[in-house]
Amino acid sequence: MIYGIQNEVKQTKNKSVDIAFYDIEKMFDSLWTDDTINDICDVVEDIDDKISLMHEANKESFVAVNTPFGRTERIKVKDVEMQGSVLAPIKASVHMDKIGKTSLENRENLYFYKNTIGIPPLEMIDDVASISECGVESIKSYVYINSAIEMKKLPLNVKKCKKLHIGSNNRSCPDLKAHEKIIHVTDKEKYLGDQISSSCDNKLNIKDRKGKGIGIVSQIMTLLDDICLGEYYFEAAIRLREAYLVNGILFNSEIWYDLKETDIRELEEIDETLLRRILNAHSPGHSYRNLFRFTQILPKYSN
DSSP states (O other), rough: OOHHHHHEEEEEETOEEEEEEEBTTTTTHHOOOOHHHHHHHHHOSSOOOHHHHHHHTEEEEEEEOOOOEEEEEOOOEOOOOOOTSSSSSHHHHHHHHHHHHHHHHTOOOOETTTEEEEEEEETTTTTTEEEEEEEHHHHHHHHHHHHHHEEEEEEETGGGGGEEESOOOOOOOOOEEETTTEEEEESSSEEEEEEEETOSSSSHHHHHHHHHHHHHHHHHHHHHHHHOOOOHHHHHHHHIIIIIIIHHHTTTTHHHHHHOOOHHHHHHHHHHHHHHHHHOOSSTTTTTHHHHHHTTTTSSSOO
């Protein structure tokens, strides 16, 4: 959705958008257990004794720490969500999702994509992304986010909170705050594994995926060299390519806008490097397309 909004702003003159990224500090340690259970009750149709059990599970915990000198004595910790538990991420997600749901129910603090679809603040466990038109709307948005988070008794990590401005320059572009402190303005921010930039291009994502791909190629070749696969060598290599390399560098790429041929070619170069090493075909006479014919696989990057 963020990429779609970027593309909309890029194609519209005299329009600007502020995206504010908020980070909750020590999310699981800060969760208010009573309010969290109330939020879960709001989304569960049939409330039974399991909800009570979830609540009581974190009322008191006895915690010890393993150190190089042995295990410490156990101490009693009250009303703290155990981060390593199975339910902790679910509880945190439901708890934070309440912010966006409240916006949708009240039809407030929404960004209207193409003046039609209302986009509420986006939450993912301990991250919140708030999208609003630059100006008065962005002030309303940050006031709402701050008040909602403070009502949940959650602290913000001000150092990790960022503001990203997209579109034309606006003289009335306001400073956004987290706990009364002005947050830093940046031209790029990593959100859910992708780089969001004010330039609205894919250069940073391509650069990240290339670096990741080089590491994956080395790991695949190390596996192939260390394991005796015999006649299954090429089959195993292609399976590793599909499962590891292709998924690693193309993840989420279907939502990128305005991909250029040069961008696609940069990703292809990583795949070409792996195929040449698998086939030991380093001669320039073996074209990239011929490598696909030799391995009988289909290219994933372009038609």
